[in-house]
Amino acid sequence: RFGSTLPPRSSAFATATKEHVEHLKSLLSSPNGVMSTLDGSASADDLQPFNDDWMNKYHGKSQIVVKPKTTQEVSEILKYCNEQGLAVVPQGGNTGLVGGSNPVYDEIILNLGNMSSVRSFDEVSGILQCDAGCILETVDNYLADKGFIFPLDLGAKGSCQIGGNVATNAGGLRLLRYGSLHGTVLGLEVVLPDGTIYDSMGGFDLKQLFIGSEGTIGIITGVSILAPKRPTAMNVAVFSLSSYEAVQKVFNETKAGLGEILSAFEFFDKQAYELVKKHMKEGGEADRKVFETEGEFYVLVETGGSNNDHDEEKLQNLLEKLMEDELIQDGVLAQDQTQFHSLWKLRELIPESAGKAGSVYKYDLSVPVPKMYSLVEKMRTRLGDAGLWKEGGGGRIREVVGYGHIGDGNLHINICADKYDDEIEKVIEPYVYEIVAEERGSISAEHGLGVMKAPYIGYSKSPTSIELMKQVKKMFDPKGILNPYKYVVV
Numbered sequence: 001r002f003g004s005t006l007p008p009r010s011s012a013f014a015t016a017t018k019e020h021v022e023h024l025k026s027l028l029s030s031p032n033g034v035m036s037t038l039d040g041s042a043s044a045d046d047l048q049p050f051n052d053d054w055m056n057k058y059h060g061k062s063q064i065v066v067k068p069k070t071t072q073e074v075s076e077i078l079k080y081c082n083e084q085g086l087a088v089v090p091q092g093g094n095t096g097l098v099g100g101s102n103p104v105y106d107e108i109i110l111n112l113g114n115m116s117s118v119r120s121f122d123e124v125s126g127i128l129q130c131d132a133g134c135i136l137e138t139v140d141n142y143l144a145d146k147g148f149i150f151p152l153d154l155g156a157k158g159s160c161q162i163g164g165n166v167a168t169n170a171g172g173l174r175l176l177r178y179g180s181l182h183g184t185v186l187g188l189e190v191v192l193p194d195g196t197i198y199d200s201m202g203g204f205d206l207k208q209l210f211i212g213s214e215g216t217i218g219i220i221t222g223v224s225i226l227a228p229k230r231p232t233a234m235n236v237a238v239f240s241l242s243s244y245e246a247v248q249k250v251f252n253e254t255k256a257g258l259g260e261i262l263s264a265f266e267f268f269d270k271q272a273y274e275l276v277k278k279h280m281k282e283g284g285e286a287d288r289k290v291f292e293t294e295g296e297f298y299v300l301v302e303t304g305g306s307n308n309d310h311d312e313e314k315l316q317n318l319l320e321k322l323m324e325d326e327l328i329q330d331g332v333l334a335q336d337q338t339q340f341h342s343l344w345k346l347r348e349l350i351p352e353s354a355g356k357a358g359s360v361y362k363y364d365l366s367v368p369v370p371k372m373y374s375l376v377e378k379m380r381t382r383l384g385d386a387g388l389w390k391e392g393g394g395g396r397i398r399e400v401v402g403y404g405h406i407g408d409g410n411l412h413i414n415i416c417a418d419k420y421d422d423e424i425e426k427v428i429e430p431y432v433y434e435i436v437a438e439e440r441g442s443i444s445a446e447h448g449l450g451v452m453k454a455p456y457i458g459y460s461k462s463p464t465s466i467e468l469m470k471q472v473k474k475m476f477d478p479k480g481i482l483n484p485y486k487y488v489v490v
């Protein structure tokens with residue numbers, strides 16, 4: 001348990017009772033929208049998927065899950081909780097990786113899953129308006145039918161929600177092409193902690209405050225976002241390389257060679273690749289050889305354009321040049337849709353495969369690209385010196401893998417341990433944040449701070465910045481009921 005850095009439960013919050021449950025039920029159009037062990041409408045097992053996180057690292061103890069259907073209902077719930085001093089944790093698809101979406105103690109879980117309608121779509125401008133609880137993949141499929149694409153894509157797309165994406169300011173696999181949500185989100189509908197409904201159109205650009213605020217200052221109920229045209233030609237290639245030095249050179253060559261059609265540039269090390277191969281094999285997939293020559297590193301390059309012949313030619317030329325310059329050892333180009341997806345799987349399955357290898361300590365960092373991989377190496381040395389990790393296996397740390405979004409300088413380190421344990425955690429943290437701070441990097445490039453990194457915010461934010469954030473938190477949420485103990489703790 002992460003307990004050592006956690007503040008105690010705040011006595012300022014009320015403890016929920018059966019009467020609170022009754023009242024919450026009366027605020028919803030359907031009483032089924034409240035599940036609680038306090039009135040027997042749900043068992044602890046029913047609530048467990050909401051209390052536990054994706055990694056099975058964080059375990060809340062909430063006795064109440066509320067699933068409103070409308071913005072008005074969210075407003076009524078927050079107004080009531082604020083009056084009663086009941087703490088609330090907003091929850092989307094619960095795929096977050098920093099313990100932000102689960103209660104730390106007994107906070108009421110407000111889950112947006114029942115708010116999942118597309119409100120409108122304008123096929124001329126590409127402006128989509130949807131409820132915050134829409135699942136990313138569902139919305140992207142909706143847009144695909146109309147020839148558009150959601151400007152964000154990530155491995156958790158089958159479960160994560162648009163509201164959760166905005167709340168974490170998710171980066172994902174195509175940020176390099178479509179930019180950050182700070183640019184693509186046009187407007188937000190947000191319910192403030194006292195129940196006030198705020199519509200962000202016009203005035204100060206306050207919506208930016210909610211993008212990446214991790215559910216600490218308001219609950220996002222509606223999102224308006226600009227969807228680009230979906231590329232009609234998409235291609236993917238994966239290369240094997242001998243060094244991290246080569247990864248950087250290939251990145252430069254790829255940007256120069258592919259220009260405007262480049263839509264993703266991802267990298268992973270051989271340890272990550274091995275985990276994925278093992279996971280696929282265990283899942284019953286044939287053990288096929290993808291590369292003649294395997295490498296120390298791999299990069300995945302995706303193109304998205306409007307003319308397949310043109311794009312294929314560019315990709316083929318790039319492949320030849322990289323081979324000629326001996327920057328890559330081998331390269332595989334997708335020949336059809338099935339291969340397109342199976343090549344992407346080599347990258348997208350890394351988090352799941354790491355999860356199969358043990359209890360994963362996940363770090364989501366940004367430092368200048370040339371320094372990125374040295375953090376993984378430093379981490380291996382640190383764990384080796386502590387007697388926890390051995391090259392080739394055999395230690396309590398089963399594997400340390402590095403991968404991420406080179407295109408936006410975002411490194412993921414996954415440390416697969418035999419179990420979550422304070423002793424291991426103390427060897428990793430705060431060391432990992434110290435080495436990031438030395439490079440003036442960010443300790444959370446895209447996943448957010450949640451409960452996991454809240455104590456370490458000072459490693460990448462200045463005291464002035466933290467003080468201003470605290471003031472903003474106090475202004476929006478004077479009673480501190482919304483997602484307490486997370487992100488910026490007041």
Ligand code: FAD
Pocket residue numbers: 054089090091092093094095096097100101112132153154155156159160161162163164165166167168169170171172173214215216218219220221351352446447450483
């Ligand atoms: P949740 O996990 O439910 O919540 C995340 C945070 O947002 C919590 O603090 C919660 O309180 C808050 N929140 C949720 N909904 C709302 C709302 N409507 N209003 C206000 N606050 C809200 N992240 C990336 O950035 N890039 C990736 O490439 C990426 N890939 C992933 C791959 C996998 C396999 C997994 C499991 C996770 C990945 N993530 C990635 C992390 C995570 O999926 C994203 O952060 C995602 O955006 C979270 O969405 P969610 O709906 O699951 O939110």
Ligand code: 2HG
Pocket residue numbers: 097155172348350351362363364404412413414
């Ligand atoms: C990814 O890029 C996600 O796959 C998840 O951000 C990273 O699990 C992780 O550490």
Ligand code: ZN
Pocket residue numbers: 172404405412446
């Ligand atoms: Zn990522």
